[in-house]
Amino acid sequence: MSKSEKGHFKLIRGGTLIDGTGSGPKENAGILIEGPTIKAVDKSTDVPPETKIIDATGMTVMPGLIDSHVHFRGTIKGGLLERLINPRELGLIQSISDAKTLLASGYTTAKCCGGSNALFLKQAVAEGILPGMPRIIAAGYWLSQTFGHADAPYLPLEYVDVRTSRHSSNVTNSLICDGVDECIKAARYALRAGSDFIKISTTGGFSSIGDRPTDIQYNLDEIKAIVQTAEQVGKYVTAHCEMSLKAMKQSIIGGVKTVDHALLTDDECVGLAMEKDVIFVSTTIVFRNAIEAGRDVGKKLMESYKRIHKAGATLATGTDTGLGAQTFGTNALELELLVKYCDFSPMDAIVAATRNGAKACFMGDKTGTIEPGKYADIIIVNGNPLEDIAVLQNTDKIATVILEGKLEKQSLTN
Numbered sequence: 001m002s003k004s005e006k007g008h009f010k011l012i013r014g015g016t017l018i019d020g021t022g023s024g025p026k027e028n029a030g031i032l033i034e035g036p037t038i039k040a041v042d043k044s045t046d047v048p049p050e051t052k053i054i055d056a057t058g059m060t061v062m063p064g065l066i067d068s069h070v071h072f073r074g075t076i077k078g079g080l081l082e083r084l085i086n087p088r089e090l091g092l093i094q095s096i097s098d099a100k101t102l103l104a105s106g107y108t109t110a111k112c113c114g115g116s117n118a119l120f121l122k123q124a125v126a127e128g129i130l131p132g133m134p135r136i137i138a139a140g141y142w143l144s145q146t147f148g149h150a151d152a153p154y155l156p157l158e159y160v161d162v163r164t165s166r167h168s169s170n171v172t173n174s175l176i177c178d179g180v181d182e183c184i185k186a187a188r189y190a191l192r193a194g195s196d197f198i199k200i201s202t203t204g205g206f207s208s209i210g211d212r213p214t215d216i217q218y219n220l221d222e223i224k225a226i227v228q229t230a231e232q233v234g235k236y237v238t239a240h241c242e243m244s245l246k247a248m249k250q251s252i253i254g255g256v257k258t259v260d261h262a263l264l265t266d267d268e269c270v271g272l273a274m275e276k277d278v279i280f281v282s283t284t285i286v287f288r289n290a291i292e293a294g295r296d297v298g299k300k301l302m303e304s305y306k307r308i309h310k311a312g313a314t315l316a317t318g319t320d321t322g323l324g325a326q327t328f329g330t331n332a333l334e335l336e337l338l339v340k341y342c343d344f345s346p347m348d349a350i351v352a353a354t355r356n357g358a359k360a361c362f363m364g365d366k367t368g369t370i371e372p373g374k375y376a377d378i379i380i381v382n383g384n385p386l387e388d389i390a391v392l393q394n395t396d397k398i399a400t401v402i403l404e405g406k407l408e409k410q411s412l413t414n
């Protein structure tokens with residue numbers, strides 16, 4: 001009988017539990033894990049024989065963190081030149097290393113918002129040849145209009161011209177599509193390649209040369225066509241949307257399920273999002289320097305995330321790690337910045353990076369909180385993130401990482 005097999009049951013006991021729902025910490029909680037799932041919380045009296053005991057005394061037990069916006073591009077420092085010079089194969093190998101670093105730092109789930117590497121990583125994990133990887137939710141090829149955020153009008157024509165609604169280039173990994181028919185074609189092509197969700201850009205961006213973060217990209221009928229194509233096969237759409245209220249409203253009305261970056265909002269946008277269960281994804285890390293230098297975009301970001309939070313709308317944490325200067329392993333800096341600049345309490349930031357992250361990955365019923373029936377995606381932290389949220393950025397303090405009940409990391413301290 002598999003249920004009595006040694007190691008099938010695990011009990012975490014002695015620690016302070018932060019369950020990810022937002023309710024207060026619980027001392028000496030017991031978490032019983034059976035196979036990949038959580039069987040019981042706080043009912044440590046009835047422990048099956050041969051249960052593996054994990055002692056968390058003096059430590060914090062919490063859900064595995066979720067980064068709702070990364071890119072497994074495989075570039076060490078990011079940057080256009082490196083992407084052009086690096087062979088694609090090297091990028092894929094770097095991505096393996098990045099993903100392993102991410103898991104060791106306490107992130108059990110990562111949503112990759114564009115880049116084909118994630119599709120291959122997922123497949124290798126499924127085949128059992130890549131241990132030590134987080135769960136990856138992958139967009140794969142992302143969709144952009146001509147002269148859009150994931151176009152690259154500054155590159156030589158041969159890099160740009162080859163891309164169509166069904167053919168991506170090595171450099172950008174994007175499919176260029178304009179008009180309803182091409183948008184449907186591109187969405188289906190991305191789905192055929194294995195996308196878990198469709199990523200589109202509905203504004204330009206600070207990181208893209210040639211367009212502006214205020215540019216409105218895609219028309220409402222194009223967005224609706226992509227959303228419908230995704231929903232017909234049980235998938236959803238995530239939108240890159242930086243600094244246009246009109247683009248944000250169009251995205252939400254068009255049916256996208258997460259609005260990422262969201263540097264500019266108003267009460268109407270936030271109200272619409274709440275009405276339609278749309279989730280905002282923060283990327284404060286990217287704009288940290290702008291905040292600290294007092295630049296306009298930094299001010300707008302703080303205002304926007306404060307407005308979202310105050311209204312009670314759902315915000316999940318992203319980082320855009322893999323595109324810019326941010327390197328994998330310190331993704332939890334995003335939580336500290338939400339606390340420092342955007343009126344989040346440490347508990348609010350933890351909920352954003354756990355329960356809300358699971359929602360942004362459309363896995364809210366499966367992970368993100370420590371509750372019976374959910375996957376045992378759990379970390380044990382040598383410290384108290386409610387007193388010092390920055391402790392989550394120190395990989396050495398992430399003593400234990402459990403993914404779907406499997407012990408992926410366990411330091412000698414417990």
Ligand SMILES: [Zn+2]
Nearest residue numbers: 069113320323
């Ligand atoms: Zn991104």
